[in-house]
Amino acid sequence: MAMKRLRVLGSYVLLMALAVTTLAPFVWMLFTSFHPPLSPIPTPDRLFAPREWAFGNYPYVLSFPELPVARFFLNSLVVTAAVVFVQLGICSLAAYGFARMTFRGRDTLFTVFLLTMMIPAVVMIVPLFLVVDKLGWLNTFPGLILPYPYLSTAFGTFLLRQFFLSLPRSLDEAARLDGASDLQIYWHVILPSAKPALATLAAFAFIWTWTEFYWPMLATSTVDMRTLEVGLSVFKDAYGATNWPLQMTAAVIVMAPALLFFLALQRYFVKGIVMTGVKG
Amino acid sequence: MSAERSNWRGYVFVAPATVYLLVFSLLPMAVAAYLSLHQWHLLRAEHPFVGLDNYAAALEDPFFRTAFWNTLVFAATSVPLGMAFALAVALLVDQRLRGIAVFRTLFYVPAVSSGVAISMVWIWIFMPQDGLINYALRLAGLAGDTDFLGDTRFALAAIVLMSLWIGLGPRMVIFLAGLQSVPPSLYEAAAIDGAGPWQRFRHITLPMLVPTTFFVLVTSTIGAFQLFTQVYIMTQGGPRRATDVVVYHIYKEAWHKFHIGSASAQSYLLFAALLVVSLIQFRLMRRQLKEAAEAWQ
Structure with missing residues (x-):
């Protein structure tokens, strides 16, 4: 039983690691789009904390x-x-x-x-x-x-x-x-x-x-x-x-x-x- | 089948698709063959017949050879690695776990995403200094300032790595379908005979997956030979032709230099290489395919 638990746990760890790898580029894409134009390229530590949230990028690009x-x-x-x-x-x-x-x-x-x-x-x-x-x-x-x-x-x-x-x-x-x-x-x-x-x-x-x-x-x-x-x-x-x-x-x-x-x-x-x- | 005679109405049903294929596949094939025998510049009026010169010139051209070699290296690395990766993930998601369907869907997403958009993101992943991989390397206390896409040693490998990420979903789903069609009774019988997990994988799963593997191998190879968008967006064949692959080479030959005659010859050489490689793959797997076909009976 413990063996089985361990296997399930290991599977989820692998699945989560793969999910993060799959999603990371999309997450970066999305959050970078909220950074002010021309701000430096966001590294992971800066990604979720832009200088300001530039939601205006969307109307700007759309028009x-x-x-x-x-x-x-x-x-x-x-x-x-x-x-x-x-x-x-x-x-x-x-x-x-x-x-x-x-x-x-x-x-x-x-x-x-x-x-x-x-x-x-x-x-x-x-x-x-x-x-x-x-x-x-x-x-x-x-x-x-x-x-x-x-x-x-x-x-x-x-x-x-x-x-x-x-x-x-x-x-x-x-x-x-x-x-x-x-x-x-x-x-x-x-x-x-x-x-x-x-x-x-x-x-x-x-x-x-x-x-x-x-x-x-x-x-x-x-x-x-x-x-x-x-x-x-x-x-x-x-x-x-x-x-x-x-x-x-x-x-x-x-x-x-x-x-x-x-x-x-x-x-x-x-x-x-x-x-x-x-x-x- | 019931005792039907040849029914002319059948032709009516298949006619639109047949005409479509004739006009938009087979006719272009014939035109390309014709072009390939001429010195044909898109903007010039004269198109002298040159026989097989375009083919000979391509085979002797060191740049075309480089592109050909890069294509072979890309296919020979990205296809087996991608297949092994996809099979491993297929085994992982072929378990009855809560939420497994979400993971299966998730892993498919890169394959249905805009090739241009994800190429742009992967430029960032491979960037020197602020790129994701270099950032991670620095966290691990390593140098972390490699320009992966600008270094002849790493550029093609970088595109291989990216192709594993893009190609995972479809390959995984095909392997999963293969895994799920193996009769459970085979595993049960083997378990009774005392076979461990590795032995069951080696002697039941792998042999039963041979037709699936062959299908994935052939379709993946066809895809690998046609690598284009990533190279166009990320490296433009550089640095120093390290990622110049045949389709990109042909693209430049036709639309930068306007030599559509030699571009056509080069695309035929690609087609020929693809046929030869597929044939070799079939030859190599013929015995296993036959055994598998018998096992499936």
């Missing part, structure tokens, strides 16, 4: 004229919502096709889908840039949204297919006997039963798109089209490289929405990883 944070936020929101919507649509359709229908070349095509997950995004970036440029879409929303090279359509299709395969066939058969078409079965039977899987894909797509950096950095050229993540990298130099309090204020503003979103949907992240079935 900084050269860096329209509200606009960045809107851009991120539009791009992310559109990408999530498109991915949910095309991946769920394809997943239904792969999981529920028989057609020649199906398994080969599915293998090709899986193989595209191996392609490093960097291979596609230059050509995508040329194509988007040719279409005159640089610095526009279509250019930001459509070629999302990182957001793996293949991953989404795979995830949803695995889930659809686990749904009992009797559901479709019953609907089919009632005269439902495949499209109706997809829409009225499979999708409503697959809400957890759809939420999982939405959660991943949201985080990947929201935190994406490389493509939106290349595809935008004016301040008003930047996403939050790209805007933040501009913040890094906008207030002077050493103005940590304002930089960290900007960092908190950028991170907060994604963190809240994650905490709200966190069980779906775990579910999704389990769902993709590490046992193949």
Whole structure:
């Protein structure tokens, strides 16, 4: 019994140490954002005792004229919502096709889908840039949204297919006997039963798109089209490289929405990883 | 499967995603291959065909080789260390303890955070004088004035350390799923046979985790080969190219020098290296994967 107590205690000590390590950078970020602008970089002893509590950093950063944070936020929101919507649509359709229908070349095509997950995004970036440029879409929303090279359509299709395969066939058969078409079965039977899987894909797509950096950095050229993540990298130099309090204020503003979103949907992240079935 | 014939409607369902992949993955792949065979400057009208010269030039370029080497070193250190760390934490959180779900969620947070924001914070952690690590070193009575990101000996190691912190959550969750799917009866049987905790871990847990481990290994390696944001924000490849990795090198080749032909060749070399490494990983683990597949039956 004493052994067991000791093990539990030891586990909690380790867990707490890891939790502190995980949280420390975020705590530093948050409290640095309350220091007055241009104050010296806060070491741990100064972190919780700023010269004064500069809560004004937040309104200041939010209304900084050269860096329209509200606009960045809107851009991120539009791009992310559109990408999530498109991915949910095309991946769920394809997943239904792969999981529920028989057609020649199906398994080969599915293998090709899986193989595209191996392609490093960097291979596609230059050509995508040329194509988007040719279409005159640089610095526009279509250019930001459509070629999302990182957001793996293949991953989404795979995830949803695995889930659809686990749904009992009797559901479709019953609907089919009632005269439902495949499209109706997809829409009225499979999708409503697959809400957890759809939420999982939405959660991943949201985080990947929201935190994406490389493509939106290349595809935008004016301040008003930047996403939050790209805007933040501009913040890094906008207030002077050493103005940590304002930089960290900007960092908190950028991170907060994604963190809240994650905490709200966190069980779906775990579910999704389990769902993709590490046992193949 | 019921006795369905090939149904043309299937194509309709998979068409949007297939077209999307064709236009936004496979077509760019083909264009990149085409570009890589030309001396292609983004701002010039002439794009002479040069055959495989871009590939040969990259392989002979000492700077590209450095970037390649750094990528391999980063992958060869961050992947095994990250996996061992994540497995250890997975074992820790695979216990029935009060509040364990909170810890599991917490460890995932860095992975869903803004890469730019956390790169900025880690600049502070590694700073000379007032940085967190130097502060801690001084508390411990050590020198505590090392410029980790500015020192060729430490810069890449610093980014490896940071990658362990970022990558913990997803890897841990995958290992946890693997751990929880091992049938408890196996452990019970082993305990009856007198196997201690280490023997149970060595002879049951590890073998049963082989498919999980392989999955984590391959996906982590793909991720490690594509390291970019941290290098871009924290070190810009420096000091003296100590953290210049392939994707960052390609970024500069394409968007600073506008040599998109050679940038495309270099990205194909990265792709080829990734395929070779994945194949080697598969070869090395094939026997264990087969044994595990039999054990799972």
